[in-house]
Amino acid sequence: MIRVNLSIANMYILRGRRTVLVDTGTAGTADRALRALAGHGVRPDEVSLILLTHAHSDHAGGARALREAFNAPVAVHRADADMARRGDNGRLIPIGLEARFSQRFVDRPFPPLEPDIIFDDDFDPGPFGLDATVIPTPGHSPGSVSLLLPGGEAIVGDILRGGIMGGALLSGRPSAPYFLYDLADRSVLVDSVRRVLDAGATILYTGHGGPLKRSAAGAWLAGAVSGQAMPARS
Ligand SMILES: [Zn+2]
Ligand SMILES: [Zn+2]
Numbered sequence: 001m002i003r004v005n006l007s008i009a010n011m012y013i014l015r016g017r018r019t020v021l022v023d024t025g026t027a028g029t030a031d032r033a034l035r036a037l038a039g040h041g042v043r044p045d046e047v048s049l050i051l052l053t054h055a056h057s058d059h060a061g062g063a064r065a066l067r068e069a070f071n072a073p074v075a076v077h078r079a080d081a082d083m084a085r086r087g088d089n090g091r092l093i094p095i096g097l098e099a100r101f102s103q104r105f106v107d108r109p110f111p112p113l114e115p116d117i118i119f120d121d122d123f124d125p126g127p128f129g130l131d132a133t134v135i136p137t138p139g140h141s142p143g144s145v146s147l148l149l150p151g152g153e154a155i156v157g158d159i160l161r162g163g164i165m166g167g168a169l170l171s172g173r174p175s176a177p178y179f180l181y182d183l184a185d186r187s188v189l190v191d192s193v194r195r196v197l198d199a200g201a202t203i204l205y206t207g208h209g210g211p212l213k214r215s216a217a218g219a220w221l222a223g224a225v226s227g228q229a230m231p232a233r234s
Pocket of ligand 1 (some may be wrong): 054140160
């Protein structure tokens, strides 16, 4: 797995029998993503799939440009498909001060796109040349998903953040995402983190910062269950 830090968000390149891209950065970093892919020698004809962990602007913003460059289908969970179509982030409820501060920077429209593949809770990337399990992990957005590879590496999108300032500091320390789509349902997010750990993830690759060791994510989960890790809406 290759992690590419696209300024504010990570893109992942998975090379198996074919090459699968997970997340695409913002629209503004699409050129950077394309240069990084070229730099890693990814040929246009080897990319079989562009999978979005969720359809927020910092993960789906570059999808249209990458789809054009690689002529590969973009896959997104059904519950986030409308956000991709509209090119907006849907409902973002900021959790805490830092999130409220960052909202005006990150809550931007992005180039809308009609997803080529819309899946429910059972997407198998095997036919695209990737052995991995897609796990529904809602909470940060309704259609967030995580990807678990056979070696125990998981790409988890924004169900957790790694560190602060986009991972510039303390990148291995988990913290709650900046936004939930439904504050009343924060238990949905906590359950999603638990689902990834229960599935056997040994290391969690996050959309921002990271990666997170299983032990660190487990400690976060224990704190969240006891109500400490996720501050109430301020
Ligand atoms: Zn997000
Ligand atoms: Zn994000």
